[in-house]
Amino acid sequence: xxxxxxxxxxxxxxxxxxxxxxxxxxxxxxxxxxxxxxxxxxxxxxxxxxxxxxxxxxxxxxxxxxxxxxxxxxxxxxxxxxxxxxxxxxxxxxxxxxxxxxxxxxxxxxxxxxxxxxxxxxxxxxxxxxxxxxxxxxxxxxxxxxxxxxxxxxxxxxxxxxxxxxxxxxxxxxxxxxxxxxxxxxxxxxxxxxxxx
Amino acid sequence: xxxxxxxxxxxxxxxxxxxxxxxxxxxxxxxxxxxxxxxxxxxxxxxxxxxxxxxxxxxxxxxxxxxxxxxxxxxxxxxxxxxxxxxxxxxxxxxxxxxxxxxxxxxxxxxxxxxxxxxxxxxxxxxxxxxxxxxxxxxxxxxxxxxxxxxxxxxxxxxxxxxxxxxxxxxxxxxxxxxxxxxxxxxxxxxxxxxxxxxxxxxxxxxxxxxxxxxxxxxxxxxxxxxxxxxxxxxxxxxxxxxxxxxxxxxxxxxxxxxxxxxxxxxxx
Numbered sequence: 001x002x003x004x005x006x007x008x009x010x011x012x013x014x015x016x017x018x019x020x021x022x023x024x025x026x027x028x029x030x031x032x033x034x035x036x037x038x039x040x041x042x043x044x045x046x047x048x049x050x051x052x053x054x055x056x057x058x059x060x061x062x063x064x065x066x067x068x069x070x071x072x073x074x075x076x077x078x079x080x081x082x083x084x085x086x087x088x089x090x091x092x093x094x095x096x097x098x099x100x101x102x103x104x105x106x107x108x109x110x111x112x113x114x115x116x117x118x119x120x121x122x123x124x125x126x127x128x129x130x131x132x133x134x135x136x137x138x139x140x141x142x143x144x145x146x147x148x149x150x151x152x153x154x155x156x157x158x159x160x161x162x163x164x165x166x167x168x169x170x171x172x173x174x175x176x177x178x179x180x181x182x183x184x185x186x187x188x189x190x191x192x193x194x195x196x197x
Numbered sequence: 198x199x200x201x202x203x204x205x206x207x208x209x210x211x212x213x214x215x216x217x218x219x220x221x222x223x224x225x226x227x228x229x230x231x232x233x234x235x236x237x238x239x240x241x242x243x244x245x246x247x248x249x250x251x252x253x254x255x256x257x258x259x260x261x262x263x264x265x266x267x268x269x270x271x272x273x274x275x276x277x278x279x280x281x282x283x284x285x286x287x288x289x290x291x292x293x294x295x296x297x298x299x300x301x302x303x304x305x306x307x308x309x310x311x312x313x314x315x316x317x318x319x320x321x322x323x324x325x326x327x328x329x330x331x332x333x334x335x336x337x338x339x340x341x342x343x344x345x346x347x348x349x350x351x352x353x354x355x356x357x358x359x360x361x362x363x364x365x366x367x368x369x370x371x372x373x374x375x376x377x378x379x380x381x382x383x384x385x386x387x388x389x390x391x392x393x394x395x396x397x398x399x400x401x402x403x404x405x406x407x408x409x410x411x412x413x414x415x416x417x418x419x420x421x422x423x424x425x426x427x428x429x430x431x432x433x434x435x436x437x438x439x440x441x442x443x444x445x446x447x448x449x450x451x452x453x454x455x456x457x458x459x460x461x462x463x464x465x466x
Binding site: 030032035036039043044045047048049051052061064065068069072073082083084086087088090091094095098102132133135136137138139140154155157158159161162163164167179182183186187189190193 | 204207208211212214215216217219241243244245246247248249250251252253254255256257258259260263264266267268270271274275
């Protein structure tokens with residue numbers, strides 16, 4: 001299920017998927033004006049994703065540069081049938097952030113969120129549920145059905161870039177258990193999304 | 198990527214998208230991802246399934262100085278003077294494939310056997326080659342290029358690793374039920390014209406080896422082979438360099454360049 005607009009942003013108007021798709025196509029043609037508009041529309045969302053994973057603004061800024069350079073270079077590889085433009089760009093940003101984390105090794109403890117064990121990681125809802133895309137609503141419903149520990153692991157891994165080791169340390173849980181939670185959780189999530197779609 | 202491995206691959210793809218695959222698991226997955234359209238599709242599906250989580254993240258406006266830096270970089274790229282960017286991309290790729298770690302054994306994905314021990318094993322097996330061939334007899338092989346051949350039902354999976362760098366050379370998938378093996382060349386080393394790569398399977402007690410097939414050399418190409426037998430209980434494959442043209446049955450006569458054991462054993466979830 002692909003919704004026809006990007007999620008509305010606080011204080012900003014929804015961005016039409018078609019418009020972002022057009023801008024990406026223009027970037028492929030080396031259109032700098034389109035690129036600048038794309039940056040204006042999407043940089044805050046992507047920077048939010050990067051800061052959430054990388055925690056340190058200076059590092060996130062560098063990652064944002066790398067992300068947009070990759071978007072410029074790879075704009076021609078975006079396929080609308082594989083998801084929304086924003087999802088694709090968020091994916092580029094997340095992979096960039098994960099690359100940075102891997103090269104840096106594990107995070108310093110002060111770079112982690114101060115959570116006492118596993119908080120209920122029903123995420124940091126940046127927007128009310130009713131403003132989310134249909135896809136996001138379905139995902140949230142399916143996440144809610146998972147056991148709390150499993151849900152937390154998946155959300156922390158995706159949104160915060162936590163490694164297995166960090167998740168295990170965070171919850172004082174054996175790493176093998178964390179991996180099992182994630183694997184079982186992914187299968188349950190897939191089944192649930194298939195059922196609800 | 199075929200059932201019954203479908204769930205296994207789907208979960209791996211999900212872990213890749215989550216970012217929780219690490220070290221050798223990640224290296225192997227990315228190598229396979231580069232060549233397997235089924236795995237690519239799984240990754241794309243997980244990207245789509247989980248994308249909604251990005252909506253839980255608050256927007257954050259980047260500093261004003263960031264955009265001019267990006268613009269400068271893409272202009273340098275477009276003018277062809279982006280040596281540093283290109284170098285950085287190359288470095289990124291290189292760094293990805295240089296990652297190492299001890300998580301492999303713990304993960305249960307690649308069952309461990311220290312590289313030096315494996316190399317020692319294959320050296321000793323090569324030494325026993327002639328005797329082994331007498332005991333085992335000749336295993337006749339038929340290489341199938343029949344396009345009507347039904348899809349491989351993968352019930353075991355091995356990645357053959359190089360002995361030095363750990364970079365995967367070949368992906369080996371086995372269909373014990375139908376006695377077939379599919380081998381995909383990932384990034385094998387270059388080979389002289391008068392040489393072939395040959396796949397071997399070790400006996401369960403690892404006392405000797407059986408020949409399996411000659412392998413494709415071009416990265417990204419696959420070949421499926423019918424074999425007279427696959428050894429039940431065996432989980433170790435190796436690749437040697439042999440004289441061109443015919444399967445060597447008496448054990449490796451040339452250097453063993455790659456070896457590895459199952460990523461997933463038959464019957465494992």
